[in-house]
Amino acid sequence: MSTETDPGPGITGGTARDDIESNRRARRILFGCASITVLTTLAIFFVLFDNAASYFFGARFTEMLMGASVEQTVTFTEFFTGTRWAPSHATPSHGALPIIFGTLAITVGAAFVSIPIGTATAIYLSEYASPAVRSKLKPTLEILAGIPTIVYGYFAIAFINPVILGPIAGALFGINLGRYSLLSGMLVVGIMTIPMVSSISEDAMSAVPDDLRNGAYALGATKYNVSTRIVLPASISGVFASYILAVSRAIGETMAVTLAAGFNANITANPFDEVMTMTAYMVSRARGTSAVGTVDYQSLFAVGLLLFLMTLAMNLLNDWFKRRFQEEYR
Amino acid sequence: MSTEQNNEPIIKTGVQNVAIGARDRPDETVLEATNLDVYYGDERAIDDVSIEIPETKVTAMIGPSGCGKSTFLRSINRMNDQIDAARIDGDLYFQGKNVYDEDVDPVALRRKIGMVFQKPNPFPKSIHDNVAYGLRVQGKDDDVNLDEAVERALRAAALWDEVKDKLDSSGLDLSGGQQQRLCIARAIAPDPEVLLMDEPASALDPIATSKIEDLIADLAEEYTVVIVTHNMQQAARISDKTAVFLTGGELVEFDDTTTIFENPDDNRVEDYITGKFG
Amino acid sequence: MSTDTDDAPFAESEETPFTDIDLGWEHRKNRIFLGIIFAASMFGVVMLALLLLDVVTDFYRGQTEFGISLIDFFTRDGSRRQELAGFRGAIVASVMLMIFTAILAFFVGVGSAIYLEEYAPDNRVTRLIEANLANLAGVPSIVYGLLALAAFVNGIGLGPILLAGAIALALLVMPIIIVSTQEALRAVPDSMRNGSYATGATKWQTIRGVVLPAAMPGIMTGTILALARAIGETAPLIMVGALFTNRIAWGPFDRFSAMPTQIYNWAAEPEPHFIHLAATGIAVLLAFLFAMNGIAIYLRNKYERDL
Numbered sequence: 035m036s037t038e039t040d041p042g043p044g045i046t047g048g049t050a051r052d053d054i055e056s057n058r059r060a061r062r063i064l065f066g067c068a069s070i071t072v073l074t075t076l077a078i079f080f081v082l083f084d085n086a087a088s089y090f091f092g093a094r095f096t097e098m099l100m101g102a103s104v105e106q107t108v109t110f111t112e113f114f115t116g117t118r119w120a121p122s123h124a125t126p127s128h129g130a131l132p133i134i135f136g137t138l139a140i141t142v143g144a145a146f147v148s149i150p151i152g153t154a155t156a157i158y159l160s161e162y163a164s165p166a167v168r169s170k171l172k173p174t175l176e177i178l179a180g181i182p183t184i185v186y187g188y189f190a191i192a193f194i195n196p197v198i199l200g201p202i203a204g205a206l207f208g209i210n211l212g213r214y215s216l217l218s219g220m221l222v223v224g225i226m227t228i229p230m231v232s233s234i235s236e237d238a239m240s241a242v243p244d245d246l247r248n249g250a251y252a253l254g255a256t257k258y259n260v261s262t263r264i265v266l267p268a269s270i271s272g273v274f275a276s277y278i279l280a281v282s283r284a285i286g287e288t289m290a291v292t293l294a295a296g297f298n299a300n301i302t303a304n305p306f307d308e309v310m311t312m313t314a315y316m317v318s319r320a321r322g323t324s325a326v327g328t329v330d331y332q333s334l335f336a337v338g339l340l341l342f343l344m345t346l347a348m349n350l351l352n353d354w355f356k357r358r359f360q361e362e363y364r
Numbered sequence: 365m366s367t368e369q370n371n372e373p374i375i376k377t378g379v380q381n382v383a384i385g386a387r388d389r390p391d392e393t394v395l396e397a398t399n400l401d402v403y404y405g406d407e408r409a410i411d412d413v414s415i416e417i418p419e420t421k422v423t424a425m426i427g428p429s430g431c432g433k434s435t436f437l438r439s440i441n442r443m444n445d446q447i448d449a450a451r452i453d454g455d456l457y458f459q460g461k462n463v464y465d466e467d468v469d470p471v472a473l474r475r476k477i478g479m480v481f482q483k484p485n486p487f488p489k490s491i492h493d494n495v496a497y498g499l500r501v502q503g504k505d506d507d508v509n510l511d512e513a514v515e516r517a518l519r520a521a522a523l524w525d526e527v528k529d530k531l532d533s534s535g536l537d538l539s540g541g542q543q544q545r546l547c548i549a550r551a552i553a554p555d556p557e558v559l560l561m562d563e564p565a566s567a568l569d570p571i572a573t574s575k576i577e578d579l580i581a582d583l584a585e586e587y588t589v590v591i592v593t594h595n596m597q598q599a600a601r602i603s604d605k606t607a608v609f610l611t612g613g614e615l616v617e618f619d620d621t622t623t624i625f626e627n628p629d630d631n632r633v634e635d636y637i638t639g640k641f642g
Numbered sequence: 643m644s645t646d647t648d649d650a651p652f653a654e655s656e657e658t659p660f661t662d663i664d665l666g667w668e669h670r671k672n673r674i675f676l677g678i679i680f681a682a683s684m685f686g687v688v689m690l691a692l693l694l695l696d697v698v699t700d701f702y703r704g705q706t707e708f709g710i711s712l713i714d715f716f717t718r719d720g721s722r723r724q725e726l727a728g729f730r731g732a733i734v735a736s737v738m739l740m741i742f743t744a745i746l747a748f749f750v751g752v753g754s755a756i757y758l759e760e761y762a763p764d765n766r767v768t769r770l771i772e773a774n775l776a777n778l779a780g781v782p783s784i785v786y787g788l789l790a791l792a793a794f795v796n797g798i799g800l801g802p803i804l805l806a807g808a809i810a811l812a813l814l815v816m817p818i819i820i821v822s823t824q825e826a827l828r829a830v831p832d833s834m835r836n837g838s839y840a841t842g843a844t845k846w847q848t849i850r851g852v853v854l855p856a857a858m859p860g861i862m863t864g865t866i867l868a869l870a871r872a873i874g875e876t877a878p879l880i881m882v883g884a885l886f887t888n889r890i891a892w893g894p895f896d897r898f899s900a901m902p903t904q905i906y907n908w909a910a911e912p913e914p915h916f917i918h919l920a921a922t923g924i925a926v927l928l929a930f931l932f933a934m935n936g937i938a939i940y941l942r943n944k945y946e947r948d949l
Contacts, residue, residue: 050842057846061761067753068762068771071820074813075774078785081792154682162676163683171683178690180935182874184902185693185924188909192917193696213912228686245485249547252443253498253554254475256665258672263501268488279780286782288877289902293909313784313877320787320881326796334881338788342781349780353773362488459659471668472660503668557659 147224152231238272822864
């Protein structure tokens with residue numbers, strides 16, 4: 035700014051004052067932007083609790099404040115222990131266990147795929163791979179991570195289930211596999227979460243100082259010893275953080291499990307059975323003729339709230355592991 | 365270093381005070397380099413070094429920083445193999461066997477030759493597991509009583525009394541000097557034949573340093589110690605033999621420590637010792 | 643340098659100092675381990691190859707065996723009748739969704755990042771915002787759909803229109819844009835800021851005149867990658883009600899179905915013709931994604947060269 039045209043000699047005078055004022059205004063607007071993210075979280079909490087209340091108590095909190103009568107329509111005991119999930123059936127039943135089972139079964143099954151394979155990939159990338167191999171493998175895994183979940187769902191329903199699992203089920207167990215199966219859901223969610231485990235674990239392993247590796251090599255350790263007994267234990271909280279993230283992602287996964295595992299809410303030990311996850315239930319109701327005020331509509335939010343709280347717990351756990359890892363290495 | 369001391373022995377050496385034990389035995393060469401060159405990429409870090417290092421003595425390597433003394437140390441147990449760009453020419457014999465022969469496995473070599481690093485690098489494990497690590501990876505944990513072996517190593521490293529009540533606590537919770545002695549205990553627990561030390565006291569305070577120096581004198585009763593140091597007084601205090609490296613990775617002189625410090629052959633060594641160079 | 647045994651200064655014998663060390667089992671263990679982790683690393687690559695191969699094969703069979711004409715595919719809208727079904731409406735809707743998502747998310751996202759990186763004091767409010775951001779990034783996408791459904795579609799009565807879908811997607815990708823913008827801002831060296839302050843510029847003048855231009859390629863890269871994530875998102879749109887496959891959305895207040903929801907509708911149908919329509923749609927969706935990623939990589943490389 036020009037001081038020559040500015041008659042007032044003080045350092046707070048003239049155009050500077052306007053500039054300082056516009057800086058203040060910018061700061062306020064930008065703070066407003068940042069608050070939107072907090073508002074989003076609050077809105078999610080509010081919307082889920084408010085609408086879930088109408089499922090359990092017959093009225094939303096906002097309606098209760100207006101004086102709507104409160105009567106418990108669905109008990110928490112029934113919701114969490116009942117084994118038949120048919121909230122809008124002619125003889126309704128509100129046991130969410132089958133869809134909670136579907137979500138947890140697929141999450142656990144997927145973890146059995148993504149955790150060993152992702153960890154092994156991370157060790158290979160961090161400790162063994164030559165720079166040339168690394169520079170090709172890492173972008174390839176990034177592509178895997180960037181493919182939309184609907185495409186994974188397609189992969190499950192058009193390939194994994196009919197081409198891979200169908201013949202196996204038929205030949206080994208004499209089962210005529212349907213369009214959907216629990217195992218197909220486990221596999222496809224496992225595959226899509228491999229890159230999360232491998233890339234975050236690899237970051238943690240690469241952060242282990244070389245001093246430790248050299249100390250072990252100088253004792254006559256082999257690369258296997260160094261990888262499994264030094265690098266892996268030293269990076270374990272970062273590696274756990276990646277597991278939690280993959281599990282959290284599997285719980286909230288929607289399109290792939292819907293197209294892979296199907297819409298039959300049942301608790302089963304047979305991996306070739308069709309099951310329904312919480313998210314698949316939500317998709318199935320949204321496809322239907324849900325309208326405000328129906329049990330279908332309200333149940334969406336009850337299930338959505340449970341889903342949100344499960345992933346929130348996972349995110350907080352992940353945060354805790356991440357912070358622990360950062361503390362260990364400066 | 366003051367030059368006024370020129371008529372006296374430049375630095376007092378401590379060797380003559382140790383007259384008994386291993387040092388009376390005739391020198392037996394345990395490590396020998398002949399015409400050794402080490403390159404990092406195009407850069408030559410070690411230039412045509414030939415040296416014979418005697419058994420159960422303390423051999424010090426001194427010289428200005430960047431002179432290649434640490435590189436030489438790392439080439440003895442083939443830690444340079446970890447660096448992709450490093451390349452070796454020439455021969456390096458351990459007990460008569462060229463360690464760069466095709467049939468020599470660096471893993472086996474490092475089980476015979478232990479190493480202590482400049483910066484203490486305890487593993488993020490308990491004190492006990494740090495010391496036991498070498499025994500475990502070398503498969504010696506079945507042959508010996510692990511607890512006894514850990515205690516023996518910690519005693520030898522003069523750390524036992526300080527940690528005997530907290531063997532299960534993390535090695536990272538110790539002070540810097542204690543961490544370095546833990547690393548020494550870790551290196552000697554599997555009972556190697558040679559112990560390489562890369563400026564083991566440079567990151568420590570004077571009290572911790574003097575503890576490490578005392579320890580090295582004790583270790584020399586049993587092990588061949590090769591120590592790199594930039595501290596000339598330290599070399600004079602603790603070593604029997606001294607090798608002087610100068611810039612460019614050249615070994616200028618190698619002799620008894622007393623000779624090097626009191627009556628060196630090479631003018632450049634005398635200049636370096638008296639502080640006129642480097 | 644000769645390693646001829648005659649040069650050896652010691653008597654040569656079969657006995658080397660290492661004969662007492664048997665590493666045979668150790669080396670077998672190492673080889674087995676490397677074999678296992680290499681195979682595991684290749685598992686992801688093989689699955690990616692299978693997935694792409696499956697899509698390409700089904701796409702090809704759709705052209706040859708099921709007579710799906712690409713011209714019809716690009717010029718017709720969704721239909722219950724398989725032989726009449728096309729992708730035009732879905733493509734138009736997805737492009738519009740992206741435009742509105744970008745408008746809604748970009749300014750707020752970049753603004754938030756500027757506040758957090760440049761203005762925010764190190765206090766509890768700031769830490770709360772940062773922690774909340776990390777948590778938002780882990781919220782399942784379907785929950786954003788529920789939020790839009792309750793708050794916008796029904797709450798303020800927008801109905802299942804394209805704008806409601808764009809709001810859901812904008813909220814979903816906002817954390818991604820904020821984090822990548824923060825990284826881009828952090829990469830601008832402080833010497834640039836100091837140079838500006840030294841001329842008497844205010845913080846806002848410095849940000850507008852120096853910091854933002856320097857960080858813009860990084861911000862654009864992050865935004866494009868975030869939009870690439872948004873264009874493939876299905877679940878939030880389904881919750882909002884993006885099910886109107888047989889008409890074309892001409893504006894943000896029309897009902898709609900986007901590319902991924904259209905693909906879902908086809909893939910969920912049992913007839914093989916629909917499966918192949920889905921494969922054709924996926925090929926188009928992936929083409930969009932690869933193009934967007936290509937642009938992002940191009941920007942990033944150009945940016946890195948400039949630095």
